[in-house]
Amino acid sequence: MKITGAQALIRALEMERVETIFGLPGxxxxxxYDPLLDSPIRHILVRHExxxxxxxxxxxHVTGRPxxxxxxxxxxxxxxxxxxxxxxxxxxxxxCITGQVPTTAIGTDAFQECDTxxxxxxxxxHNELVMTAxxxxxxxxxxxxxxxxxxxxxxxxxxxxxxxxxxxxxxxPTDEEVIDSLPGYRPTTKGDPAMIKEAARLxxxxxxxxxxxxxxxxxxxAAQALRELxxxxxxxxxxxxxxRGAFPDDHPLCLxxxxxxxNATAVTAMQRSDLLVALGARFDDRITGKIPAFAPEAKVIHxxxxxxxxxxxxxxxxxxxxxxxLVIEELINAIKDLLQGxxxxxxxxxxxxxxxxxxxxxxxxxxxxxxxDALKPQFCLEQLRDSAPEGTILVSGVGQHQMWSSQYxxxxxxxxxxxxxxxxxxxxxxxxAIGAKVGCPDRTVWAVDGDGCFQMTAQELVTAxxxxxxxxxxxxxxxxxxxxxxxxxxxxxxxxxxVYLSPEVPDFVKWAEAxxxxxxxxxxxxxxxxxxxxxxxxxxxxxxxxxRVDAREKVFPMVPAGFSNDDLLLxxxxxxxxxxxx
Amino acid sequence: xxxxxxxxxxxxxxxxPGVLARLSGLFARRGYNIFSLAVxxxxxxxxxxxxxxxxxxxxxLEQIVKQLFKLIEVVKISELNPxxxxxxxxxxxxxxxxxxxxxQVVELxxxxxxxxxxxxVDAITVSLDGHPDKLDDFVELLTEYGIxxxxxxxxxxxxxxxxxxxxxxxxxxxxAG
Numbered sequence: 001m002k003i004t005g006a007q008a009l010i011r012a013l014e015m016e017r018v019e020t021i022f023g024l025p026g027x028x029x030x031x032x033y034d035p036l037l038d039s040p041i042r043h044i045l046v047r048h049e050x051x052x053x054x055x056x057x058x059x060x061h062v063t064g065r066p067x068x069x070x071x072x073x074x075x076x077x078x079x080x081x082x083x084x085x086x087x088x089x090x091x092x093x094x095x096c097i098t099g100q101v102p103t104t105a106i107g108t109d110a111f112q113e114c115d116t117x118x119x120x121x122x123x124x125x126h127n128e129l130v131m132t133a134x135x136x137x138x139x140x141x142x143x144x145x146x147x148x149x150x151x152x153x154x155x156x157x158x159x160x161x162x163x164x165x166x167x168x169x170x171x172x173p174t175d176e177e178v179i180d181s182l183p184g185y186r187p188t189t190k191g192d193p194a195m196i197k198e199a200a201r202l203x204x205x206x207x208x209x210x211x212x213x214x215x216x217x218x219x220x221x222a223a224q225a226l227r228e229l230x231x232x233x234x235x236x237x238x239x240x241x242x243x244r245g246a247f248p249d250d251h252p253l254c255l256x257x258x259x260x261x262x263n264a265t266a267v268t269a270m271q272r273s274d275l276l277v278a279l280g281a282r283f284d285d286r287i288t289g290k291i292p293a294f295a296p297e298a299k300v301i302h303x304x305x306x307x308x309x310x311x312x313x314x315x316x317x318x319x320x321x322x323x324x325x326l327v328i329e330e331l332i333n334a335i336k337d338l339l340q341g342x343x344x345x346x347x348x349x350x351x352x353x354x355x356x357x358x359x360x361x362x363x364x365x366x367x368x369x370x371x372x373d374a375l376k377p378q379f380c381l382e383q384l385r386d387s388a389p390e391g392t393i394l395v396s397g398v399g400q401h402q403m404w405s406s407q408y409x410x411x412x413x414x415x416x417x418x419x420x421x422x423x424x425x426x427x428x429x430x431x432x433a434i435g436a437k438v439g440c441p442d443r444t445v446w447a448v449d450g451d452g453c454f455q456m457t458a459q460e461l462v463t464a465x466x467x468x469x470x471x472x473x474x475x476x477x478x479x480x481x482x483x484x485x486x487x488x489x490x491x492x493x494x495x496x497x498x499v500y501l502s503p504e505v506p507d508f509v510k511w512a513e514a515x516x517x518x519x520x521x522x523x524x525x526x527x528x529x530x531x532x533x534x535x536x537x538x539x540x541x542x543x544x545x546x547x548r549v550d551a552r553e554k555v556f557p558m559v560p561a562g563f564s565n566d567d568l569l570l571x572x573x574x575x576x577x578x579x580x581x582x
Numbered sequence: 583x584x585x586x587x588x589x590x591x592x593x594x595x596x597x598x599p600g601v602l603a604r605l606s607g608l609f610a611r612r613g614y615n616i617f618s619l620a621v622x623x624x625x626x627x628x629x630x631x632x633x634x635x636x637x638x639x640x641x642x643l644e645q646i647v648k649q650l651f652k653l654i655e656v657v658k659i660s661e662l663n664p665x666x667x668x669x670x671x672x673x674x675x676x677x678x679x680x681x682x683x684x685x686q687v688v689e690l691x692x693x694x695x696x697x698x699x700x701x702x703v704d705a706i707t708v709s710l711d712g713h714p715d716k717l718d719d720f721v722e723l724l725t726e727y728g729i730x731x732x733x734x735x736x737x738x739x740x741x742x743x744x745x746x747x748x749x750x751x752x753x754x755x756x757x758a759g
């Protein structure tokens with residue numbers, strides 16, 4: 001049957017069971033928007049292409065399904081570079097389709113032409129310029145296959161305008177044909193049995209073990225398996241920024257977030273451990289601090305689906321390439337086999353009491369404000385957390401508010417935390433929250449943002465209002481680029497350079513109202529709870545709460561960049577007792 | 583050139599647009615050094631073989647290989663140990679050789695079993711193929727006369743056949759005959 005390339009593209013997306021596309025039309029992609037009118041696929045019209053990209057990411061984060069974007073050529077494609085890179089760094093499955101000038105015009109510097117595949121080559125897992133309409137179904141299948149298998153990531157298909165208007169004979173490649181067309185792409189999912197056995201032996205022999213859970217747990221849908229492993233072995237778990245929620249914060253073995261702004265116990269447990277079991281984690285510099293000084297006595301078992309992560313930063317004693325869920329399940333079996341065969345797990349009683357000692361002595365801490373004092377951002381988050389309906393999804397931007405969110409929220413369920421970890425993209429939260437709400441319409445979605453972040457992508461609240469996507473945004477507004485201000489205060493002798501944002505402009509309440517949202521301003525601690533209650537009661541439009549918070553508040557604990565995790569800076573009075581972190 | 587840090591990778595790739603850009607982009611982005619690079623279609627239709635000589639400084643060869651493997655079009659990577667592989671390279675050079683010197687250059691070319699491709703008034707163009715080390719020696723000797731222009735292809739390499747395997751195969755072949 002002859003159909004146009006545009007019809008084939010939309011049909012291929014339907015075949016991939018795409019329900020929602022985030023996009024914005026333009027010249028070269030125009031032909032694809034016509035058959036979209038007749039498709040059951042929902043299209044969400046964004047106000048800026050970067051918004052479409054982050055929405056697709058938020059959607060993918062919470063649903064596990066690939067987020068899909070459709071945008072035109074040239075500036076639209078370049079606007080997609082940031083979300084593509086963001087998705088690449090955080091291993092988020094995403095498929096982006098860009099328009100391109102007609103094949104006859106490629107290379108002539110035509111209107112809105114740019115080398116999209118060239119520009120996005122290093123920001124995607126794979127990309128492809130499709131040169132004939134006949135190739136479109138295969139290109140779409142390959143893009144979805146690559147985006148969602150192995151280590152997930154973003155893919156891009158660049159489609160010239162004449163490829164969309166030309167006709168083709170419809171077909172739909174089989175799984176086998178797709179796999180055969182990619183002879184160089186064979187992700188390893190099953191771990192090596194000998195390595196798994198060796199890992200099981202090391203785990204049972206360890207006296208000071210830590211399970212180091214990364215974002216790969218969530219990507220592999222391995223949260224349940226992780227829980228079984230922890231329960232079976234009684235080993236404590238740290239959950240990285242990308243893995244918050246992968247192991248419940250209310251579980252007695254959960255130590256929370258390690259790293260630069262991790263809590264003292266999580267950081268120190270890794271530092272003093274004799275065995276780190278890295279599960280879908282990549283020894284990011286924000287976790288390790290100064291690499292040669294990181295966890296000096298620990299042996300390392302490293303489970304990762306990407307072989308290139310093994311040994312990239314820290315040489316593992318036992319490398320296991322494979323899918324986290326499958327490997328953890330096999331690991332559990334191997335441990336049970338050893339135990340049944342008479343092996344005995346080493347005594348970690350002393351280690352556990354050290355850990356509980358640290359937890360008691362070094363909890364997260366901030367000084368609550370005295371009456372009449374400025375509002376504390378941590379207090380706002382605690383109130384927000386305690387009033388959040390069951391199953392609330394928290395989406396953050398990047399900076400101090402992100403770290404406080406990760407620290408003070410209690411994540412007891414996987415896929416309830418969405419943030420930009422690897423790339424650290426300011427402006428992520430509003431569009432990502434919209435995408436998350438589209439993916440999980442029955443859940444409450446709170447975006448926690450900074451005033452700096454919010455001003456980068458706030459226009460997408462217009463999209464949210466018009467499309468009836470009622471997200472809630474809490475701006476922790478300190479009128480500063482707060483994290484940069486913190487570094488300037490601590491490491492640049494309080495010389496504040498270009499970090500002060502005006503406290504009066506913009507008027508966030510008016511801005512929110514102008515975008516069709518409810519706007520609420522909060523200046524004092526007494527106003528916090530009523531504002532949150534009001535925000536939680538609104539369900540027919542987005543809400544923006546402008547919390548005016550103390551600009552002097554800093555994120556602690558903190559490992560200064562380039563320092564060892566042993567040089568952790570603790571809040572207030574705790575610093576004097578830091579000798580106990582041994 | 584110091585051979586110590588050099589490693590030869592023979593990379594089989596799907597012959598698709600942009601594959602060389604992906605590979606060179608990966609090297610540039612991760613700060614790996616390419617010493618030489620040769621690309622041509624492989625024996626199987628739709629595939630090319632890329633021979634890369636990499637210069638190891640801070641990165642391990644293992645990491646380079648793993649990163650290369652992440653490229654979707656990369657099908658197979660073999661590390662070729664110089665001791666167990668055959669390597670060849672082609673060189674073209676124009677050498678200034680006027681008067682008496684011409685005879686000396688011709689003699690050198692003959693010793694190295696090279697070819698004279700063109701003769702001008704005061705220069706000659708020669709070609710030489712062989713092991714890259716042999717080409718290095720040749721270039722060193724020619725430098726004395728003045729190299730006007732030179733182009734080397736970069737090395738290509740294949741694994742050396744096991745002599746034992748070769749011997750084993752023969753009787754079997756005969757039986758089959």
